[in-house]
Amino acid sequence: MLDKSNDSLILCVSAHDIREFVRYYPRGKMQVEQLGGKEAMMRLLTVKDPNVRYHALLAAQKPMINHWRDLGLEI
Numbered sequence: 646m647l648d649k650s651n652d653s654l655i656l657c658v659s660a661h662d663i664r665e666f667v668r669y670y671p672r673g674k675m676q677v678e679q680l681g682g683k684e685a686m687m688r689l690l691t692v693k694d695p696n697v698r699y700h701a702l703l704a705a706q707k708p709m710i711n712h713w714r715d716l717g718l719e720i
Contacts, residue, residue, distance in 0.1 A: 653694040660689060660697070664704035674707075 650656060663682055667673040677683060689701030
């Protein structure tokens with residue numbers, strides 16, 4: 646969806662869904678990275694629509710936060 650749509654609502658919902666997938670599914674971060682989701686999120690940070698950028702930023706943050714937890718470090 647992220648590569649095929651220009652509709653800002655679809656992009657926002659897709660970014661949100663990816664964020665929630667990483668949040669609730671233990672291996673979600675790994676699967677999103679394997680499918681190129683991380684790069685897609687970074688591309689969304691350059692879209693003109695501020696709502697899309699906001700949701701992309703939130704989605705990009707979630708794997709990073711989980712990474713710190715995986716390392717056993719406190720933020």
